[in-house]
Amino acid sequence: MKLxxxxxxxxxxxxxxxxRQILETDIKDLIEISFYDAIRAETVQQAAEMQSKINQDYLDGNSIHWGIVDNANHNIVxxxxxxRGLDKGEGELGCVLLSQYYGQGYMTEGMSLAIDFGLHTLGLKRIWAATGQQNGPAIKLLERLNFVKTADLNDDEIEYELQK
Structure with missing residues (x-):
């Protein structure tokens, strides 16, 4: 179903x-944060294969995956x-930041743009995120973005939902 x-x-x-869309030229810079189905890429080839699957998921209407880019220097951060959930008018929002950019506000700004796009362009009725109970930075990020904890999940994960 194409949404x-x-x-x-x-x-x-x-x-x-x-x-913006992740380009082939970005892939070598994203190996450390390239994942598909919770499996991390270890080579440029694996990262490229994962990105190909991610691109197909977008074309199928199942997901949208952006690169977050610093406007000043055009570096992907x-x-x-x-x-998940787009077929139900919902969206599970996820994010990963390259380690050298931790604590600089990039993710707060990128996620804010994604939330706005989800609500106003995609028309999502619900936005949620899941993270590990020990992932303090992710929990602080979600709370800063007006998410509240809604559930304890399996595998030591917790779910947060955007409060509009």
Whole structure:
């Protein structure tokens, strides 16, 4: 089921960061944060294969996965997107930041853009996220973005939901 169709992959521009499609030239810089089905890439080839699957998921209307880019220098600093639930008018929001950019506000800004896109462009009725109970930085990020804890999940994970 295709829920959204765009002639061009949607780019979202903010004052400090932008969300854009991940390019083939980005992949070598994203190996440490390249995942698909909770499996981490260990080589450029694996990361490229994962990105190909992610691109197909987008074309199928199942997810949207952006690179987060610093507008000042055009460096890719992380990724975020919606990975499940779009067929129900909902979205599980996820994100990963390259370690050298921790604590600099990039993810707060990138996720804010993604939330706005989810609510106002995709028309999502519910946005949620899951993280490990020990992932303090992710929990603080979600709380900063107006998410509240809604459930304890299996495997020591917790679920948060955006409060509009």
């Amino acid at each position: 959204f169709q765009y002639d061009n992959f949607p780019q979202v521009t903010g004052s400090r960061v932008s969300l 992380g990724t975020c997107g919606y990975y």
